[in-house]
Amino acid sequence: MTERTGPREGRFDVDRDHMGRDLVALVLTVVELLRQLMERQAIRRVEQGDLSDGQVEQIGETLMHLEDRMTELCDQHGLQLDDLNLDLGPLGSLLPRS
């Protein structure tokens, strides 16, 4: 937990950096959840066989690029894509652990 450094306002970069990174991790975790959900849905549709070859190829490429982009974003913020998660206490974690 970020340590509060007292009632003084402002210029405590350590606090801000910490909070900033927490916030980025949170946002990326939510985005990653959406990405995984979309990927699952795409796989289901492919298995059902109701997509044309062109659609499969397009969706697959898009998801592939999306994964690459997410990996880059994580990298830029010193995070690992596989490590993104949110612990919801009694509900377990937000993303399924591989």
Place this chain on the structure above:
Amino acid sequence: MTEQPGAPEGATSTYVFAVCRRLDPAVLTGLAGLAEGCPVRGLRCGPLTAVVQHVPAAEFTEDAWQRRLSDRAALEHCARAHHEVVTAAAACGPTVPLALATLYRGDERAREALGADADRFTVVLDRLENHAEWGVKVYVPATARPPSAPASAAPHPGGGSAGGGAGRAYLERKRGLHRAREQHHDRALRTAEDVDAALTRLATATRRLRPHSPEMTGETHRLQILNATYLMRTERVQGLLDAVEGLRQRTGAEVEVSGPWVPYSFAGEV
């Protein structure tokens, strides 16, 4: 915990660790309990004896507990101190261990309240006689982490349709990973059920506890799939240990057994 020598009457509460029938006071000597300086002692409540201690009231309010629960070191200290008293008392015979934290405004209140519940306690004490609690935790290896996706995947030689491009190959690969994960998950669940079923047959009572997440264990190489606890007759314990060994061989899972515990998990209405 701070001492409160010569503190006025209202400044202490009575903390209750456990309830039993008979108690040999000697087993409680030297125990610190939750408040240094106040003895851990027996308090007769009708046909029963409660194991109690005076504690500073101010340190055991609702707020104080909430703070304590968020402080890992303080929580550990309390849990172990509580457990030490409970375990010592249980050496004399069947004991109903109480959870953290049961407090009364004073000895008289405690005596009154516990005495009123004497019948319930008697039922539980009868059930716990000649029994101990044994915990079983089962682990399976976590799946191997998938290799990180290369920027352009080579066309995948499997799959149904002709002309596999990079997009389709990506989806095929992901599908394979998901399926492998599901199969591993299903196998793990089946193993957990098998172990629980086998041990439940030997137990007087059983309870499932929440499995420990990787955040709690700090382990990533294995996953806990079962955290169960069994109320066992003393003479059946060897049978449990033998059954566990057999299950280890058969399922290949890691099984950890802990016990004997004073039956915390079976003290309530079961």
Place this chain on the structure above:
Amino acid sequence: MSTVQPVPWETPGPLTGPIGVPLVDLLDRVLATGVVISGDLVIAIADVPLVRLSLHALLSSVSERVPAPWSDSGPL
């Protein structure tokens, strides 16, 4: 009255004695979700998370006393 059989609590062992019991296992049992009896003050501890919610920690760290890292008051 039946004779009471002493149970082997005193059996020394690395994991089963009062000292050295793994903390997680102890907390599983000592922080009961079911309350046995009602004291004057009973802590009804339901699923106390041992690991804080990241979100909770984040939100509680952003308050009037600690300025947000973004320039306007922010949608969050």
